[in-house]
Amino acid sequence: MTAAELEFSQASSMPSWLTLADNVFNEQAKRWDTSSCDGGLRWQIRPRNSGLKMPLPIGELFQSSARLARYTGNQTYADLADKIWDWNADTLLDIKDWILADAAKVHSDCEDRSMLSWPHNYSVYFSGAAYIYKRMINTSTRKKNNDADKCQETKWESGLDGLRNRTFHMLFPEKYGGMIMSEACEHGTLCPQRWTGWCQS
Template identity: 40%
Template sequence: MFVKSVNAAALAAIFIPPKDLDVNSPSSIRSVASTIAHGLMSYYSGNVTNTPETIAVFPQPHFWWQAGAAWGAMLDYSHYTGDSSYDEVIKQALVSQVGPNFDLMNPLHFGSEGNDDQAFWGFSILEAAERNFPQPDDNIPPWLDIAINTFNTMAPRWDETACGGGLAWQIFESNPNGMNYKNSVSNGGFFQLSARLARATGNATYYEWAKKVWDWSEKVGFIDPKTFIVYDGADRRDNCAELNRLSFSYSHGIYLYGAAVLYNYTEGDKVWADRTNNLLKGADLYFSPFDNSTNVMFEQACEPYGTCNNDMKSFKGYLSRFMWATTRMMPSTLGRVEELLKPSAAAAARACSGGAKGTECGQKWYVGGFDGVVGLGQQMTALETVQGLLSQRAPPPFKAGEIKHVKG
């Protein structure tokens, strides 16, 4: 049974060191998730300084998009554990970034806002909508309307002047680094937003867009038709002829969950079942780096080489988030997801054994403990992987007819 509210003091009273996580015990999972979430929130002080420049965002070197991702992780925390301690801070953060037109176009962050960044904030806004998280206060539209407005800014950017379609990485010509690059995370983000809006509203227009983005992603080669590995992107200046064959876990997770949502939306369409299953098989790329770390997740493009930047150190968390979420849209995937993510959660928890209190999270989960590399991304990846163990005990995302469109 889902526990609607878990008192934070009660969680503290049954403190369990993360390294001692029992992946089959809900009380152990909640306690460990609480500790890791507290570690994540220790990086945030925007609600204390309380200025437009600091609310919702995390200190440098963390970009705006990673803040949106962090609030998504904290929404998951609230939903899966039942601990509402952070809900007011989460709500303040989300509302602060909606922008003057309520579409997640915030002029304060235009310098670093690309299509992928906006998509990650959109994921968090949709989480709030799909869970009937407390609505914004007066003069701010409901969460679902903000998500729809976000889609309405992204769709006109679909560019058929090169590569036959697709979104560029960036939005603004004043930020030329990426205007010529069409990448899987931006287009996967648009695909997932479209899929979730189709399910959340019942409006088939969003479904048509989701199919369009998927078909283009396959045609241009971002989704390998044989291995279902998701590649990073291509350049519009050569009409996307040469793929950048780097692969990152977060792009894979984004397409995976979008496909699972469409399986649910279509009430079991075999096409989306096959695509979801194939992407889940393709996700094996991000597990089992060594013989002694079977089914432990790793960021294969950079972790073994020590080349992960701050962004990349958070990527595993989004694959975990979307794999757990996939099980609620397509229950037949649960067995394989648990086979991969239970060992990963145990390894992630063992990695959260550093710092003065022995609870800070490291980066590499396959080393058997704490590797000394700490940060916001490391807290997020561990949190999403551990708290997702509770996903079957929480209500699935609401859909059309169940989502509140009005206040109260």
């Protein structure tokens, strides 16, 4: 998608950057799973490892749909981004404190959640919300004095503010002197090896 947005050159014999991005989007979107938790994406495709719904793959689909909506002007992408955001607000994202759960167990209908916080989860939602907000405030894509559009703008602006503030609170915790850190791993906690990479992202 970045290649399309930045107008990278491409071979005429190959599919366009937009086509490639759209193919990835369609592959992800068809895996939206309503058999549990009323939606979301499972952590992995393989059934043996699919017992969780996690914010990162869902957030990547959200970001992809938001970027495609802004780039193409196609409302279908924007509608899916809106649907994903609302699902998260009901399932993984506490919009009161802007805490994004790291995982939810499918067998509990996503009631059993891990509340660890990782920066990379927040980043995809923040950027996706920014793309949608930018699209909303573009005068060419909204009707003047439309209450529904104003309500949507408020929704995305609040989302951006909430995610930004939570991310800064998480990465620069005042109780540890405002030093940059990922609290889940760094305050006297022994982390599994795979977690150390998540701290850096």
